[in-house]
Structures are given as structure tokens and as C-alpha cells.
Amino acid sequence: MEAIGDDHIGTSAVTPLRADAFEMSNADKLVSIQKDVAHIMETLGLDMTDDSLKGTPKRVAKMFVNEIFSGLHPDNKPNVSVFDNNYKYGEMLVEKNITVYSTCEHHLLPIVGRAHVAYISNGTVVGLSKMNRIVDYYAKRPQVQERLTMQIVQELQRAMGTEDVACVIDAKHLCVNSRGIRDIESSTVTSEFGGKFKEEATRREFLDYIKLDTDF
Template sequence: MNVLEKKNGQGGLQSELIAEVRNSTLTESQKLQLIEEKFRDIMMALGLDVTDESLKDTPRRVAKMYVKEVFSGLDPANAPAITLFKNDFSYDEMLIERNIPVYSYCEHHFVPIIGKVHVAYMSKGEVIGLSKLNRIVHYFAKRPQVQERLTIQIAEYLKKVMGIDDVAVVMDAEHLCVASRGVRDTGSTTITSSFHGRFLEVEIRKEFMSLLSV
């Protein structure tokens, strides 16, 4: 299923949100070459001297940054390999990974979204390697994004790979499209959440939110 295809019903929405993006028919080297050429055109349109010693390699640097780093989550081959372990201690309380740093890019202006993500789940027989929670966050963050979608994608993906419903995700981030342009407000952040299963219960949600500030 393609993330750009619209589906009806909640199940369709969930599948859409965690689906991979449309596979590109371009090879990595073709992407690098095309982006380099187009970005050079942008620089020239802005009146920059692309022969300047400081600027001449910028189009290539930007292309490599886009393909290999900040938008690497667009390549399904970069999806994290998930490792699950038997819950030998029968631990049935919530497990929380707090303060996962997130660096993404606003899809409206292609400027950074910088913040932290908190992920929690309750095991139903298996646990996930802790670093995999970070990798899931980073994988979906490395795409042009809106924060609401990113928050839901993380939660839905964790539910899918663990086969559970009891998942919570909270994201608190600053949007540089707000801070560096437009209203130029540097003091505000945006908070989004995605609660599922037992985390929809008022007391469980309160406990989770209180533990974020411990």
C-alpha cells in the first residue's frame, strides 16, 4: 500500500500512515546527480556565484545530505531491523523511553523540526530492544513531515511490529518554519500525542504523563 493512496476507515488510515513511501525508480547516484543539478539551478536563480570557492561544492553537499541523511527515511531499505525478546520477567507495567531526540523537516517549507519524543508500551509477552525505539523514531523522522503524522506513524509502527495495542507516543518540538520565518516566534513548541489501548484509560495516561517529568 502506498502512503499517498487514500483509504477509507480507521484501519485504512492506520495502514496508510505506516506504509512505506512510493518507491523511487531512480538509483541513489541518479538521485544525487539530479538533486545536485536542481539545487545548483536554485542557487543561480538566487544570484549566487556557484563558481565561488565556498559555494562550488554546495549543490553536491546538499544532495548527499538529502539522500543519505535527512531524508534517508524515504528509502524502505533503511527501515530498522526489529528485535523482540521474550519477556522472561513477566514485566507488565509500562516501559518508557524518554527524551528521544528528533530532527525532522517540515514538508511545507523544508526547514527543521527539532524536539524530543517519548515512547511507552506495555508488553504482552515480548519486549523490544531499547535502541529499536530510537531507531523507529529516527526512521520516520527522516522524511519531510508534519508533526501530527510523525507522532501517529511511530505509534502505529510500534503496535504493528510488537503485535500490541498498549502504546503511547508524545512529541514536543520546535518548528523553525515558525521560529525563523513568518511570525518568527522563538518561544513556542508544539506537543502532539497518540494514545492506544490501556493508555486511553485516564489513570494510566496520568501515570505516563507524570513519569515524563520525573
Template sequence: MYSSKKAPIEDLTDQDKLESIQYHFYKIMEALGLDLDDESLKKTPERVAKMYVNEVFRGLNEKNFPKISFFDNSTNYKDMILVDNITMFSYCEHHFVPFFGKVAVAYMPKDRVIGLSKINRIVQFIASKPQIQEKLTVEIGQKLSELLKTDDVAVFIEATHLCVASRGVRDEKSVTKTNFFSGKFLKDKMRTRFINALGK
């Protein structure tokens, strides 16, 4: 049996994590009866460890948070800024298989605006860890509200979940849609403008 006690992850270096994941993934493959001397498989534990730590779960380490550029709202722009069709890949925390799709983010600026590509980077960073889509949606909205110093934020995510498409019910066509609204976007008029702008 495994223990649910949380490890002191803050004490682990990236190298510690790589070695631990590599060892434990080796044991998983061994338990499955795979030939770990096979040329195609023998480096798989190492490859998986590097993928987890350096790529798909890099969002677990706040040191990897992207550098953000802000600009004074010198034009005094007060209307909605919408960034649509942001590519998102994440992992379901229930089965550790991917879910992926598109994210749309909108906000009403106050004293400052953010570099547009930085919104994509923030979404991709937050997505890079095991989680459920609902949590991802809320975290993106809350982080942007915090960074932009505005309550007026909206987030929409439409995603395909491989835990649904590749196992269990095996429905490859279903998608899951989630929303986050705060500030002015809680009002029907602004929420409708946001949804209409997405063509949903």
C-alpha cells in the same frame, strides 16, 4: 510551473537521486543569483544532495529501516515501559526546514520486548523525512504497535519548528506538543500515569 505528478521514485537508484537533486539545487542557487564559481558555494549542490539522500531524508527508503532485536518477555513484565528524552530531528514538509525536539514512547509488553536502543533508532528513522509533527507522532505509535504486537502504546513529542522560529511570525520560544494513545493508554488512568511520568 512545476508538475504535481508523482515521479516513479521506486525506479530511481540512490545515484539517480543524487544527480537529480544536485542538478535542481544548482538551478535554485542559480535562480537566486548566487556565484556558483565561488569556492565556498560550487560544491554546495553536491553536499545538499548527499545530505538529503544519505542523512536527513534516509527515512524515505524502507531499505534503511534499522534492524530490530526482540526478546521473549520471560519475566512476564506487564507494566509500562517508558523511554523518554529521545532526540528527534525532522523536516517540515511545508517549507523544508527542520523541526526538532524530544520524544517519549511507552508501551505495555505482551509476549515480547524490544531492545531499548531500537526504540530510539525507530524514532530517528521515521523522523528522517519531510512531514508534519502530527503525522510523525501517529506513525511512531502505529509502527511500534505493529512491531511489538500490542495495542498499548503512547507517544509524546515536544518540538521547536524553524518554520515558526526563523520565518513568518519568528517566534523562537514556542513549542508544539503532540500525543498518540492507543489500547490501555486511551483510558484516563494509564494516560495520566504516562503524562505524570514525563513530568508534564
């Protein structure tokens, strides 16, 4: 096994970015990545004059910068507005089955699954779609699933001013499913429980809502 290889444990909840990560404009990144992708394809022996291949480097560059890695840029971070809990709703709120499309940072292959997010209001609430947007923002970067789970929880805790936030992600990693061991059935489950969700009864209520029987 390589030094990192198939080790999916992240070193922290912070995405490892260089200090100068955003000094280059997106336009310049597109040009640079396009050249690099073309070089990789040429190295593999592909005929880059073929009609089906010659546009691939540009398409990949645009996909990297504007789509699947757009969550790296802080300008794309969703504005999470919170509102007073006028209904005085004091129970758990669960947003389940949020689609996760991310990319494994070890092999740059897809991670596909579902996120289940919950919080208990301490006086404020957040729009439901904002929870989906937070998941999507942090998923759109090279990731490990553990870090993604932690980032979702920490962002909601900051936005709402409460520790009572939880997230469970169940996802398939194509670096496991399509290469290496090539186990197409396995999936990975990660969790992060904050505040009241560390208590067994509250945690179990959340897991019952999402119908996940895994023992955490």
C-alpha cells in the same frame, strides 16, 4: 495564508510517496538533485564559481538522499527484534527524551525536539535502542509532527503485537521560529495513545513519568 502554508495537519499516517519513488537509484537522485540545487542557487543570483559555494549543490544532494531524507527508503527501515518477556514485567516501560531531528514538509526547515515513547508488554519486549531507531527512521523524511507521532506508535504496535503503545513529541518548528511569525519560544506538542493508554489513569501515569503537564 497559502492553501497548505502553515497548516501542520497531515492527511493520514502514511507518507505521501509516488508509486515509482524508488525506481531511480540513489546515485541518479544525487545527480539530479545536485543540478536542481545549483539551479536554485543560480536563480537567487549566487556566484557558483566561488570556492565557498561551488561544492554546496553536491553537499545538499548527499544530505537529502543519505541523511535527512533517508527514512523515505524502506531499505533503511530498522529491523525491530522482539524478545520474550522472561522477567514477566507487566508495568509500563517508558523511553523518554529521544532526540527528534526532522524536516517540515511545508517549508523544508528543521523540526527539533524530544519524543517520549511507552508500551505495556503483552508477552514480548523490544530492545531500548530500537525505539530510538524507529523514531529516527520516521523522522528522517519530510514530515508533519502529527504524522510522525502516529507512525512511531503504529510501527511499535505492529512489531510487538499490542495496541498498548503511546508517544508524545514536543518539538520546535523552524518554519515558525525563524520565519513567518518568528516566535522563537513556541513549541508543538502532539500525542498518540493506543490501547490501555486511552484510559485516563494509564495516560496520566505516562504523562507524569515524562513530566509533561499538558492536558490531553
